[in-house]
Amino acid sequence: MAKMEVKTSLLDNMIGVGDMVLLEPLNEETFINNLKKRFDHSEIYTYIGSVVISVNPYRSLPIYSPEKVEEYRNRNFYELSPHIFALSDEAYRSLRDQDKDQCILITGESGAGKTEASKLVMSYVAAVCGKGAEVNQVKEQLLQSNPVLEAFGNAKTVRNDNSSRFGKYMDIEFDFKGDPLGGVISNYLLEKSRVVKQPRGERNFHVFYQLLSGASEELLNKLKLERDFSKYNYLSLDSAKVNGVDDAANFRTVRNAMQIVGFMDHEAESVLAVVAAVLKLGNIEFKPESRVNGLDESKIKDKNELKEICELTGIDQSVLERAFSFRTVEAKQEKVSTTLNVAQAYYARDALAKNLYSRLFSWLVNRINESIKAQTKVRKKVMGVLDIYGFEIFENADNSFEQFIINYCNEKLQQIFIELTLKEEQEEYIREDIEWTHIDYFNNAIICDLIENNTNGILAMLDEECLRPGTVTDETFLEKLNQVCATHQHFESRMSKCSRFLNDTSLPHSCFRIQHYAGKVLYQVEGFVDKNNDLLYRDLSQAMWKASHALIKSLFPEGNPAKINLKRPPTAGSQFKASVATLMKNLQTKNPNYIRCIKPNDKKAAHIFTEALVCHQIRYLGLLENVRVRRAGYAFRQAYEPCLERYKMLCKQTWPHWKGPARSGVEVLFNELEIPVEEYSFGRSKIFIRNPRTLFKLEDLRKQRLEDLATLIQKIYRGWKCRTHFLLMKKSQIVIAAWYRRYAQQKRYQQTKSSALVIQSYIRGWKARKILRELKHQKRCKEAVTTIAAYWHGTQARRELRRLKEEARNKHAIAVIWAYWLGSKVRREYRKFFRANAGKKIYEFTLQRIVQKYFLEMKNKMPSLSPIDKNWPSRPYLFLDSTHKELKRIFHLWRCKKYRDQFTDQQKLIYEEKLEASELFKDKKALYPSSVGQPFQGAYLEINKNPKYKKLKDAIEEKIIIAEVVNKINRANGKSTSRIFLLTNNNLLLADQKSGQIKSEVPLVDVTKVSMSSQNDGFFAVHLKEGSEAASKGDFLFSSDHLIEMATKLYRTTLSQTKQKLNIEISDEFLVQFRQDKVCVKFIQGNQKNGSVPTCKRKNNRLLEVAVP
């Protein structure tokens, strides 16, 4: 749909003009320029009315895709740019919808693109016509017939690598729905001379090369062929390989196509056997041999090849050999055999090869037809496609019989073209009710007549010559022509009787020239007779008929001796004339569609447009004529609806909508535009415009108007776009603003909220604190109240208590007083009764009760059992004071006893000693208290253990009580020396501290007294019994740290040994016997000079002073 709107007419976006009818001015130059311009823009198709001119692009263009097919499908012819598809579509649709048989006539010179065009048409029709399995098979068969025919009928020529060397007409048959049913192919004039000889730079038919390149070894062996092209005389070698052509691959394609078309395998092989036989025929060579009768004779050089051909074809070798050596002519029941010379033998060989091949080709076409023919007998619609050579004009005088025939065919086609075009034109005028005006144009009927006239036409004369008895040569034929056609205005020859050409030396001898509608062509007469005869010696055809190879046999039915026909076979010329006549008849019944192919250059190259070459083709194709014929009446015509649709914008009444019939719309439009009346005519359904200028004026106006409209649309569109944009922006702005406001408000709100929260929290805090304060105040008040109340209650209570106590006391006092009073009253009353003993009894009882209570209480208040515990409960009653003290003492004694009871004997001894010491020194000697804590060890010096005192120890037998070092005070000067002081049970010993030698030994009985001061010193004197042995040296004065212990032990030992209490005198002044003298030892207190150590000093004979700190 989109595309339809883009392009509605051929006139849109035209490069040059799409239709030559519109060319202004019309001449050869403008024509060519237009073609060139379009060609340069890859527009290879141009119309002349309904004729399509196609210029071969020599490159693949992207204009045949399935999309393009769709684009052109069901569209009007002038709706889109010129295209072969438009023509195909038009033809197919009028076939299908209007029930008109169609023919598509494709002409042009070799290499102009005819065959491609025919294939394009077929493929387009195949693409748009019905679908379905059956239909597809038919289509496929029709399309696949092409590769088969091309392999056998096409060859590489200098003009075209794939040049069709035969004319082809194919009828495609359709049913009423337009589905293909089948087809019929007719072939015309295969260029069979190519089989035996090819011009330089050209090849034989493709199939030979394909077979040799593509066949398997097996197949080649079977066909007795070798792969090497150079082995075969019939294959030209200089161009055996064609660029871009893969013969081997093509061979496979062809085999495949044959299969699709319906060839049985054996059929395909038979065909290839014939091809092989033709190839091998070329290798048969002859040599001359003189015979006795003087006639030349030929002989086959190498019979091997012949043998193989015979094996291949199933012909008796001798039969074939004979056929190559003799020629039998039968005339009037007589058989005459003549030998063939070498030249004749070669002629015969080539004739056989050509015939074999061309008959094979015809057989192929028939075979294909058999496959593709419509199966049903229903009425068919037909589309014919004619792909035939165009005019062939070689330079110089190279044109021969073939060109003559071809050009004749083209002349006929031109004739039919003119006829049909004019007829159609005329019919349209009548149909459209337009007045027919005479058209002046060149009618080539006269040329056709020159060639085909049955009495004096060139072909008739040629046949006449060929059949004439006597020597017939090309020269005699030319002579005849000179006589008969001399006056014909389109015939020229050097020997023509026509005085005009008497002097015409430009014409070579043995040539004639025909002025065809497309130009003058000079024909060389040489070979005309021969080619027209197309002679194959009967011996050869008979030999072929004898072949056991069924296909070959069937190709030569005239070889059957039973059907011997003395009548000569029709000449090539007459055959062709007849087939052309049939073709023309056939075409005349159909609606023609023309495709005129033009070759832009001779190089088969893209993008090159050789004007001279194109000019030549335009001329002989009569394209200008074509345009003129087309333009004879009205150059342009168009149905009213599309015309109105296209130009309605040019007039206010018709724009934008015309209500009413299209025709009146167009009338209004043309009136409004003031187009001269003679320039156009109104037909029934179409407007006819006489001059292209008018159309172009309309187009210009339209273009101008379209621009204005475009501007208008643009303006409105821009306005609309801007407005929409603006509205969108506005909308967007509002949205953005709304969003922004929302955002801002949200933010503000959040700020406010948070501030509110802060304030709120402060206020709440403040409030809470206030409340707290209040609550605290209240609490305090409550507490205060409670306290006050408590106090008050306390006070009250205490007051009450006091009152109650007071009351109680009062009551008690009252009671006591009362009791006393009562007592005194009672006593006063009962005094006289109780005075004797009651008081005493009460007293005793009370006392008893009190004592009882005292003891019970004491029991509970007893102090601990430790002897040193000084606690003792206080005394409850004064009168029990002595008891209480006594009790204390008893308790103490008891607990001391308890304590002592725990002691061991040794402990007891120690305590006894301590007790003794206490008795002796307590409160008497100041040194005593410090000794209480010291344990009495006695043996401080361990004499037993010290080896130094061994002797000392040995000297003492008794138990040692004290062993201690003491200071013995020198009586002379008061100085001291250390002495070991030993006390045993009976003696007191002093020994030297160092040596351990006993210095003095005093029996305890001799010790009378021990003196010491009352002070805190360790001095003591041991007084000895006067007159004893020991006393001779006087008393001892010692100082010791263990004075108390020594004194105590000395006391106790003395007591236990002597049963006498040792006298211990404690006094700060006592006398000591020093030999004869008595010295007073005096203790002075307070001398601090020597620190804490007491010092001893001899003051005079009678005084020894000891300073105690």
Ligand SMILES: Nc1ncnc2c1ncn2[C@@H]1O[C@H](COP(=O)(O)OP(=O)(O)O)[C@@H](O)[C@H]1O
């Ligand atoms: N429409 C086309 N597009 C592209 N190449 C083309 C077209 N027509 C022809 N040709 C080329 O030109 C060559 C000759 O075309 P062909 O149809 O065989 O010529 P003709 O049949 O007229 O002798 C083709 O092989 C092809 O390469």
Ligand SMILES: [Mg+2]
């Ligand atoms: Mg061709």
